[in-house]
Amino acid sequence: MSTVMVVDDEERIRTLVSRSLASAGHHVVSAADGFRALERLASEDVDLVLLDLVMPRCNGLTVLSSMRQREDPTPVIVLTGVTDVATRVQALDRGAVDVVAKPFSLVELLARTRRHLGASTVTRAEPRFVSAGGIRLDLERRSVTLGDREVSLTERESSLLAHLMRRRGEVCRRSELVHDVWGLDFDPGSNVVEVCVRRLRNKLQPDPPIETIRRVGYCFSAE
Numbered sequence: 001m002s003t004v005m006v007v008d009d010e011e012r013i014r015t016l017v018s019r020s021l022a023s024a025g026h027h028v029v030s031a032a033d034g035f036r037a038l039e040r041l042a043s044e045d046v047d048l049v050l051l052d053l054v055m056p057r058c059n060g061l062t063v064l065s066s067m068r069q070r071e072d073p074t075p076v077i078v079l080t081g082v083t084d085v086a087t088r089v090q091a092l093d094r095g096a097v098d099v100v101a102k103p104f105s106l107v108e109l110l111a112r113t114r115r116h117l118g119a120s121t122v123t124r125a126e127p128r129f130v131s132a133g134g135i136r137l138d139l140e141r142r143s144v145t146l147g148d149r150e151v152s153l154t155e156r157e158s159s160l161l162a163h164l165m166r167r168r169g170e171v172c173r174r175s176e177l178v179h180d181v182w183g184l185d186f187d188p189g190s191n192v193v194e195v196c197v198r199r200l201r202n203k204l205q206p207d208p209p210i211e212t213i214r215r216v217g218y219c220f221s222a223e
């Protein structure tokens with residue numbers, strides 16, 4: 001049985017979503033604000049978080065940032081009525097695995113919940129290390145070993161580097177990266193991929209092996 005946390009300041013939504021998740025066989029815990037959510041995440045085992053963005057005291061973006069600082073790998077699906085694309089992209093950049101717009105269909109939300117709980121299980125079963133071009137990536141610790149130096153990565157940086165390393169020598173199109181790393185079936189119309197690649201290159205100095213294929217995508221060029 002998976003444990004899902006519902007974080008929303010509206011009691012009606014917490015109750016509605018919690019009942020649907022419980023009917024689907026999940027154990028459900030809830031929190032009315034970001035502070036309480038972070039407290040529960042620190043003390044309880046949670047498999048997935050459904051997180052509202054707009055909340056008093058501590059909003060969803062702050063929760064995502066705090067989870068990243070703690071290196072908490074719990075997947076987060078953002079539930080939001082915010083229509084601003086930049087805010088949604090911010091949520092994804094801070095570690096959210098998906099964004100669901102309010103009002104939402106409970107059937108769709110349950111399907112996305114199943115998808116990300118399943119993805120989480122698959123991820124844990126994958127090999128822990130990926131090695132290529134003198135780089136050793138630890139997927140559990142989200143760190144890279146370069147010679148005698150170790151560099152910490154964010155979850156998104158780790159996922160992007162792992163994808164490129166597994167496809168080393170091949171060109172990974174931008175649309176492929178948006179889908180496979182960011183989990184989006186559409187182009188968010190921003191430079192999220194470019195920004196993440198730039199951060200990776202800075203961390204993989206002095207010779208970052210990520211080549212830009214102009215107007216196409218990127219390639220991990222080291223063997």
